[in-house]
Each structure stands twice: as structure tokens, then as C-alpha cells.
Amino acid sequence: MAYYAGVDLGATNVRAAVADGDGNVVSAYDRDTPQGPTGIAVTEAVLECLRGACSEAGIDPAEIRSAGIGSIGPLDLAEGAVENPANLPDTIDRIPLTGPVGNLIHSDRVHLHNDTNAGAIGQRFYSDRNPDDMVYITISSGIGAGVTVDGNVLTGWDGNAGEVGHMVVDPQGRRTCGCGHDGHWEAYCSGNNIPEFARMLAEEDGGVETALPLDDPDFSAKDVFENAGLDAFADHVIEQVAHWNTVGVTNVVQAYAPIVVYLGGAVALNNEELVLKPIRERIDGGLLNNVPDVQLTTLGDEIVLKGAVASALTEGTGDKTRAPN
Numbered sequence: 357m358a359y360y361a362g363v364d365l366g367a368t369n370v371r372a373a374v375a376d377g378d379g380n381v382v383s384a385y386d387r388d389t390p391q392g393p394t395g396i397a398v399t400e401a402v403l404e405c406l407r408g409a410c411s412e413a414g415i416d417p418a419e420i421r422s423a424g425i426g427s428i429g430p431l432d433l434a435e436g437a438v439e440n441p442a443n444l445p446d447t448i449d450r451i452p453l454t455g456p457v458g459n460l461i462h463s464d465r466v467h468l469h470n471d472t473n474a475g476a477i478g479q480r481f482y483s484d485r486n487p488d489d490m491v492y493i494t495i496s497s498g499i500g501a502g503v504t505v506d507g508n509v510l511t512g513w514d515g516n517a518g519e520v521g522h523m524v525v526d527p528q529g530r531r532t533c534g535c536g537h538d539g540h541w542e543a544y545c546s547g548n549n550i551p552e553f554a555r556m557l558a559e560e561d562g563g564v565e566t567a568l569p570l571d572d573p574d575f576s577a578k579d580v581f582e583n584a585g586l587d588a589f590a591d592h593v594i595e596q597v598a599h600w601n602t603v604g605v606t607n608v609v610q611a612y613a614p615i616v617v618y619l620g621g622a623v624a625l626n627n628e629e630l631v632l633k634p635i636r637e638r639i640d641g642g643l644l645n646n647v648p649d650v651q652l653t654t655l656g657d658e659i660v661l662k663g664a665v666a667s668a669l670t671e672g673t674g675d676k677t678r679a680p681n
């Protein structure tokens with residue numbers, strides 16, 4: 357029997373899974389992501405998870421035919437590595453991936469993707485109709501997209517296409533993004549930025565009556581969504597987030613003409629009514645292109661891991677016709 361492996365390398369956790377030729381996960385293994393001392397420690401954690409998942413499945417790593425990796429970025433695709441990862445400590449400059457994983461499984465069939473591209477591959481492979489034109493957008497600590505056009509996953513020369521969170525949505529540029537530029541989608545609507553956006557809105561209004569703990573350093577996006585319908589200012593913030601999310605998703609749809617837009621990431625997964633529904637209701641109003649289905653991902657928070665498995669099965673494409681069985 358042939359086996360395939362997937363790896364989800366995130367800033368806080370590493371996960372690996374072993375699957376059969378139909379994409380059924382037969383074992384998995386996870387651990388925390390080492391925060392140093394160097395990138396090699398992260399590479400070793402990835403190998404530990406792969407060995408662990410193989411051991412759970414009762415197989416030798418050399419029995420893995422092909423592996424897929426969905427990773428935090430930015431990537432250096434030519435080197436098969438992560439280069440100066442934005443969300444890990446500065447001492448971690450380089451995380452070699454495809455070489456060491458290939459050595460472990462005795463195969464050069466190792467496919468590396470950024471996590472949102474892996475998400476698009478997974479959603480495409482595991483959805484019933486295997487759409488050739490689709491977008492996966494994650495709204496979590498940041499915002500990003502994986503895009504499939506005419507059956508091709510768009511990666512860009514260096515593997516970093518789809519950084520849609522850094523598109524300008526607010527021409528007034530009232531919020532500065534973590535990347536240093538003004539008016540980016542992510543600076544208004546990602547989980548990490550919603551609290552600061554709320555504080556800005558309160559200041560613009562010259563102070564507001566609200567139950568939200570705006571001055572608390574632990575004030576989070578969760579507080580905002582939990583107060584929906586209970587606090588007028590929370591509703592105002594949610595409305596503003598919905599507005600900028602709709603602008604962002606509309607731009608993505610205009611650019612790529614997807615048939616389906618799948619949304620994932622913790623902010624979308626935990627708040628379907630408040631985050632996804634307004635986009636679905638409003639997107640028609642700003643589009644020249646056909647209106648796509650706007651859906652929550654069916655793979656939840658396993659989408660990157662499942663996508664890595666799907667990549668291993670389909671030579672990095674998510675195209676079911678290229679799967680072994």
C-alpha cells in the first residue's frame with residue numbers, strides 16, 4: 357500500500373499526517389513549534405512530527421511516496437526553505453524543509469507551499485466538485501489567499517502570490533499595517549488588528565459609551581464579537597469590519613473570477629454569522645464579475661494539513677484526476 361504525508365508548519369504548532377491513496381488520514385502527530393535557537397530546530401521538529409505520524413501508522417518513513425508541506429512564509433521556493441519568517445523570533449533566519457524531508461522519506465517528491473496555497477489545494481481536492489476556479493481566503497491573525505485559476509494554483513515565482521491582506525482597501529490609509537504600509541485590508545480586519553481598529557474608531561468618534569474593554573491590553577477581537585447585539589459600539593465595529601471585508605473579497609473576485617470563495621481562519625470559522633454572512637449579502641453590490649458562492653471552508657482548522665496531504669497525492673495541484681486512486 358502506498359502512503360502519503362502532509363505537514364502543517366505554523367508559528368505555534370507543527371502537525372504531520374500520513375494518509376492512504378484516497379486521502380484518508382490514517383495517523384497524525386503534532387507538537388509546538390520551537391521558537392529557536394535556529395531554523396534547524398524547526399526543521400528537526402518537522403522531521404519529528406513526520407517520524408511520529410509514521411510510527412503511529414506502523415510504517416517506515418521510507419514507505420512514504422510523496423509529501424506536501426503547507427508553511428508559514430515567506431518562502432524561498434528554489435531552496436525549498438522558509439526565509440526570515442515574520443512570525444518567529446529573529447534568531448530563526450532560515451528553515452530548510454524540502455531537502456531534509458526528502459531525505460527522510462527517500463523521495464524527491466516533496467511539494468512546498470505557503471499555508472494559504474496549501475489551504476486552496478486542500479479545499480479543492482476535498483470538495484465534491486473539485487473546482488478549477490476557486491479562492492480560499494483565511495481571516496485569522498493575518499489575512500491571505502490561495503488562488504486556483506483554470507486548474508492552476510497561483511504561486512508566483514517565489515511562492516508568495518496571494519498576499520491579499522496587503523492590498524489597499526482604505527484610500528485614506530487611516531490604519532498602518534504590520535508590514536509598514538497604510539490602508540491595508542489586514543490592518544482593519546485580521547484578528548490581531550480588530551482591537552486597534554476599534555480603538556481608532558472610538559477615538560474618531562471622540563470617545564464612546566461601550567462595554568468593550570478598549571483600554572485593557574488584553575482587549576481582543578473575541579470581545580468585539582461576543583458583544584454583538586449587546587453593545588452599540590461593538591455592532592459599529594463589526595459593521596465596519598464587514599464593510600472592509602466586503603471590499604477586500606470583492607477585489608479578489610474581480611481579479612480572479614472564482615466560482616467559489618471559501619473562507620477560513622479563526623475569525624471566520626468562529627463568527628460565520630457576523631463575518632461571512634455580511635460578505636455574502638453585500639458582495640453582489642460591488643461586482644461586475646459573476647457572483648461566486650461564498651462559503652465557510654469544510655475543512656475547519658485542519659485545512660492546511662489536509663491541503664498538504666492533498667498536495668502529496670496530486671503532485672502539488674489539488675486536481676483529483678492526478679490522484680493515484
Ligand SMILES: [Zn+2]
Pocket residue numbers: 521522533534535536537540542
Ligand atoms: Zn500590509
